[in-house]
Amino acid sequence: xxxxxxxxxxxxxxxxxxxxxxxxxxxxxxxxxxxxxxxxxxxxxxxxxxxxxxxxxxxxxxxxxxxxxxxxxxxxxxxxxxxxxxxxxxxxxxxxxxxxxxxxxxxxxxxxxxxxxxxxxxxxxxxxxxxxxxxxxxxxxxxxxxxxxxxxxxxxxxxxxxxxxxxxxxxxxxxxxxxxxxxxxxxxxxxxxxxxxxxxxxxxxxxxxxxxxxxxxxxxxxxxxxxxxxxxxxxxxxxxxxxxxxxxxxxxxxxxxxxxxxxxxxxxxxxxxxxxxxxxxxxxxxxxxxxx
Numbered sequence: 001x002x003x004x005x006x007x008x009x010x011x012x013x014x015x016x017x018x019x020x021x022x023x024x025x026x027x028x029x030x031x032x033x034x035x036x037x038x039x040x041x042x043x044x045x046x047x048x049x050x051x052x053x054x055x056x057x058x059x060x061x062x063x064x065x066x067x068x069x070x071x072x073x074x075x076x077x078x079x080x081x082x083x084x085x086x087x088x089x090x091x092x093x094x095x096x097x098x099x100x101x102x103x104x105x106x107x108x109x110x111x112x113x114x115x116x117x118x119x120x121x122x123x124x125x126x127x128x129x130x131x132x133x134x135x136x137x138x139x140x141x142x143x144x145x146x147x148x149x150x151x152x153x154x155x156x157x158x159x160x161x162x163x164x165x166x167x168x169x170x171x172x173x174x175x176x177x178x179x180x181x182x183x184x185x186x187x188x189x190x191x192x193x194x195x196x197x198x199x200x201x202x203x204x205x206x207x208x209x210x211x212x213x214x215x216x217x218x219x220x221x222x223x224x225x226x227x228x229x230x231x232x233x234x235x236x237x238x239x240x241x242x243x244x245x246x247x248x249x250x251x252x253x254x255x256x257x258x259x260x261x262x263x264x265x266x267x268x269x270x271x272x273x274x275x276x277x278x279x280x281x282x283x284x285x286x287x288x289x290x291x292x
Contacts, residue, residue: 005244006223006252014246017286021268024082025074026277029066032270033099033149033257034282037106038208040261041076043268044088044109045282046098051087059094069096071111090124090131097134101259104154104208110137112148119146121161139177139185148172149257154208159185162202170198174215194239195231202226203256207264213239214267216256220244224252228269249285 029049048066056067072085096114111122120142122134150161157179164172173196177185197219205214211233216226227250229242251273258269267285
């Protein structure tokens with residue numbers, strides 16, 4: 001099926017201008033899960049590189065033979081060029097800490113942490129120039145199962161996240177919680193079988209318009225591995241049939257973790273397509289017109 005989908009999608013290439021984010025940010029190690037601030041001037045991402053101060057040199061994740069996941073941030077200078085990435089102050093000496101998303105005001109960073117094999121979602125707040133100790137997200141966002149990714153709506157009232165808990169459509173599914181009047185999160189609800197498939201969904205992102213959801217899936221009409229899809233929240237609360245963003249953004253390799261700037265004109269995503277610097281690289285795409 002993926003081969004057939006690839007044949008169809010590659011015959012209708014979209015006018016996307018796709019670029020590798022470049023050697024200043026990239027490394028020979030896997031770099032992925034980009035998170036862009038609303039103003040487009042801060043890029044957080046996950047990397048398995050050796051830190052600039054070599055403090056994790058020789059500290060290796062036995063399951064992969066690579067350094068553990070750490071969060072890095074790069075800022076644009078006045079010319080609009082990305083500066084050398086830095087680790088953030090909450091990166092642990094050992095163990096995984098990975099980027100998930102950032103709130104619209106840039107003050108809250110959503111983080112994935114591997115808690116002895118039970119992946120959970122955390123949040124950290126910017127206090128001055130330092131990030132606060134990550135706190136596990138409440139409600140039943142986190143379970144004893146695997147929660148891998150999430151995104152907060154711009155108004156702060158809906159959090160979409162990914163979990164492989166039982167009762168879904170299969171593999172990892174997208175769920176959502178809404179903010180209750182008391183400030184707590186509601187119980188989690190699966191967003192349904194229009195979006196979720198019997199295969200894995202992941203890398204969820206809600207556009208600042210609050211209606212356009214981007215996500216990665218191995219189902220639908222994927223052309224290989226994860227492809228990036230978009231769906232719209234309808235007035236009656238249902239989701240439109242997901243649309244494959246198309247080739248050449250999507251490839252026969254894994255394309256995942258798509259986020260956009262506030263105006264929707266530029267997107268950032270991860271891909272392990274050939275020609276990158278490391279196993280996974282971060283790319284950006286400029287759209288000829290606003291998406292959605």
